[in-house]
Amino acid sequence: MRAATTVPPTQHDSPESAGAPAHRPSGPPVVELRQIRKSFGDLEVLKGIDLQVHKGEHVVVFGPSGSGKSTVLRSINLLEPPTSGSLKVAGVEYGPGLPGEGDVKKGKPLDLRRSVGMVFQSFNLFPHLTALENVCLPLRSVRGVKRDEAEQRSADALRRVGLLPRAAHFPGQLSGGQQQRVAIARALTLDPEVLLFDEPTSALDPELVGEVLSTMREVAELGMTMVIVTHELGFAREIGDLNVFMEDGVVVETGPRGFFDECHNPRTQKFISAVL
Amino acid sequence: MSTLLSLPTAASQYDWGIVWDNRSMLLNGLLTALEVSFVALIISMVLGMGLALVRMGRAPFSWIAAIYINVFRGVPALVSVIWVYFGLALVLDISFSVFQAGVIALSLLYSAFLAEIFRSALNAIPKGQKEAGLALGMKPVRIFFSITLPQATKIALPNVGNMFIGMVKDTSTFTVIGLLEVVRVTQNLVAETFQPFVLYTAAAALYVFVAFVLDFLFRLAERTLDTPPNGALSRGLRGRKQRRIQALIDAQPPVRPSTAT
Ligand SMILES: Nc1ncnc2c1ncn2[C@@H]1O[C@H](COP(=O)(O)OP(=O)(O)O)[C@@H](O)[C@H]1O
Numbered sequence A: 001m002r003a004a005t006t007v008p009p010t011q012h013d014s015p016e017s018a019g020a021p022a023h024r025p026s027g028p029p030v031v032e033l034r035q036i037r038k039s040f041g042d043l044e045v046l047k048g049i050d051l052q053v054h055k056g057e058h059v060v061v062f063g064p065s066g067s068g069k070s071t072v073l074r075s076i077n078l079l080e081p082p083t084s085g086s087l088k089v090a091g092v093e094y095g096p097g098l099p100g101e102g103d104v105k106k107g108k109p110l111d112l113r114r115s116v117g118m119v120f121q122s123f124n125l126f127p128h129l130t131a132l133e134n135v136c137l138p139l140r141s142v143r144g145v146k147r148d149e150a151e152q153r154s155a156d157a158l159r160r161v162g163l164l165p166r167a168a169h170f171p172g173q174l175s176g177g178q179q180q181r182v183a184i185a186r187a188l189t190l191d192p193e194v195l196l197f198d199e200p201t202s203a204l205d206p207e208l209v210g211e212v213l214s215t216m217r218e219v220a221e222l223g224m225t226m227v228i229v230t231h232e233l234g235f236a237r238e239i240g241d242l243n244v245f246m247e248d249g250v251v252v253e254t255g256p257r258g259f260f261d262e263c264h265n266p267r268t269q270k271f272i273s274a275v276l
Numbered sequence B: 001m002s003t004l005l006s007l008p009t010a011a012s013q014y015d016w017g018i019v020w021d022n023r024s025m026l027l028n029g030l031l032t033a034l035e036v037s038f039v040a041l042i043i044s045m046v047l048g049m050g051l052a053l054v055r056m057g058r059a060p061f062s063w064i065a066a067i068y069i070n071v072f073r074g075v076p077a078l079v080s081v082i083w084v085y086f087g088l089a090l091v092l093d094i095s096f097s098v099f100q101a102g103v104i105a106l107s108l109l110y111s112a113f114l115a116e117i118f119r120s121a122l123n124a125i126p127k128g129q130k131e132a133g134l135a136l137g138m139k140p141v142r143i144f145f146s147i148t149l150p151q152a153t154k155i156a157l158p159n160v161g162n163m164f165i166g167m168v169k170d171t172s173t174f175t176v177i178g179l180l181e182v183v184r185v186t187q188n189l190v191a192e193t194f195q196p197f198v199l200y201t202a203a204a205a206l207y208v209f210v211a212f213v214l215d216f217l218f219r220l221a222e223r224t225l226d227t228p229p230n231g232a233l234s235r236g237l238r239g240r241k242q243r244r245i246q247a248l249i250d251a252q253p254p255v256r257p258s259t260a261t
């Protein structure tokens, strides 16, 4: 867990220069956060977050509990609107913007959320609907897909996460792992530009973690752009194209693949060795 | 009327036969009570949901709703119906039929009760439900009708049933405006037969019977809304839906999950 000396000069950003990637995909980022700040009352939870997520990239965010990881994800789809800073998704500004950039035309939160999917720690399936209806409801009400077609597509989505035989089951009849896979199918069917995962396996019994991780792996292989908050550092090491370590509302250090063995910052190293 | 013979000594005599003899009048009274209550229940549910939403909303309006709720929860049905039937006629020169006045009087009170019931039911829905809807890009109105309301309805249902039973009993005070409900019918019969004990006991039995039946019906409704694995009954009632989904399952190609696009 020490910095290897033979690595190419990949950028390990210090807090001051965070968000200035060197070897990163080119082209406009799908998600771009610049100096995002968020306060709850007097408590400043995010203290200027910079992050770029490019198409097809799998970004892992990790760090101690309470460091603001969930708040970062929730500001990307405006479940928690940032107090200040710029939030751009697919080139459209949704945040308050940066001072000095003048009046930028803002996108509507509804449009933003229609291009950003989210998977929650506690699944948040709709308990009064079957697995199929859970996937179907947003397809019909958000995309306006007709019932028959929506059901076909939902069934197909459930088949992809291996849960077609459970289509008629209610969430209460499914294990936590199965519920989370339905939630992933529900988010995927809407074809988001980027899919956010907030500790998707933290609420699961240990023996159910694997099935959710392998579903996520399959989603990643399909080329989905993903931002994943997780404590599963083994999985993170394997899937993360960009790894972001957060503490106390700031990005302490970011790095590419191999980051977990090469990180420089002693706080990052300390956290990783405590978890792994 | 056979009971007329027993008039002189009636006070000391129990003649249960008069209940049977006058069954159609008593049952008509019950029907009237149920009709007034049912119409008022529908109105109160709509108003109560509206009040609950206003109460949970922005400041000046939420205060007004809170005041309304707290005042009308405390007003006796007797006073309410006197306000509506006599008061409005005096002050605003509006006159209602006794049926209308009864419905309005109950709706004024029970929309306040139901507002509180709906509010606590809505508050019982986990925050994550609405957030999931928002994150999926659903509009707030759609989230309310497709996600929040169905779940809240199930939570509120037993209490709504209790309110309905209370409404039926409260119609007994509408005898004051001359509504021909159970108590009014009973009073009329007592005046004829001098059998207050027998007749009021029969009236009470009718209320108890109705409470029993309504309780049963609302429990049944609650169970049909219950989702498996809890609702064995609902599983049966959902048969059609289950078959539809099963057909979809069967129609899907049996491909391995991962590699399909
Ligand atoms: N809605 C809220 N109101 C007040 N404080 C909040 C709220 N949400 C999060 N916080 C606080 O913000 C900090 C960061 O929270 P969070 O983003 O959930 O951290 P993490 O996901 O890294 O554990 C915590 O101190 C938490 O208590």
Ligand SMILES: [Mg+2]
Pocket: A069, A070, A071, A198, A199
């Ligand atoms: Mg969190």
